[in-house]
Amino acid sequence: MAHWRKNEPKYEEIERILTDSPGISARESARRINCAPSTIIRCLPSLEEMGLLLAEDDDGLLWPFRSILPTPERLLQTTASWVDNSCQPQRAA
Numbered sequence: 001m002a003h004w005r006k007n008e009p010k011y012e013e014i015e016r017i018l019t020d021s022p023g024i025s026a027r028e029s030a031r032r033i034n035c036a037p038s039t040i041i042r043c044l045p046s047l048e049e050m051g052l053l054l055a056e057d058d059d060g061l062l063w064p065f066r067s068i069l070p071t072p073e074r075l076l077q078t079t080a081s082w083v084d085n086s087c088q089p090q091r092a093a
Contacts, residue, residue, distance in 0.1 A: 014043055015052050023061045 010033075017029050026040040044054060053065040 011043060011046060011050060014040060015047060015050065018047075018052065018054065018062055019064050022063050023057075025059075025061055029062070 013033055014029065017032055018024060021028075026037045029040045030037040047054065055063045055065060057063060
């Protein structure tokens, strides 16, 4: 069992704060859930294991990554456009 599953409610609360407030500091995140900033920092690897990827900028602010993977609907649209474009006759130069 993954470590984060033991404390899932706490991790979900931290995840919500970090995603609802992009660019928030660990100190401010900790203040909002009444814990030490070091607790937030220690939770970051487990949050990554849960699927939340964060970047820390030069000022120490935490920013969630947006998924670079397309949604299934977007993937189907993209694939359909490739098929449509490949079936078009090519113009002679």
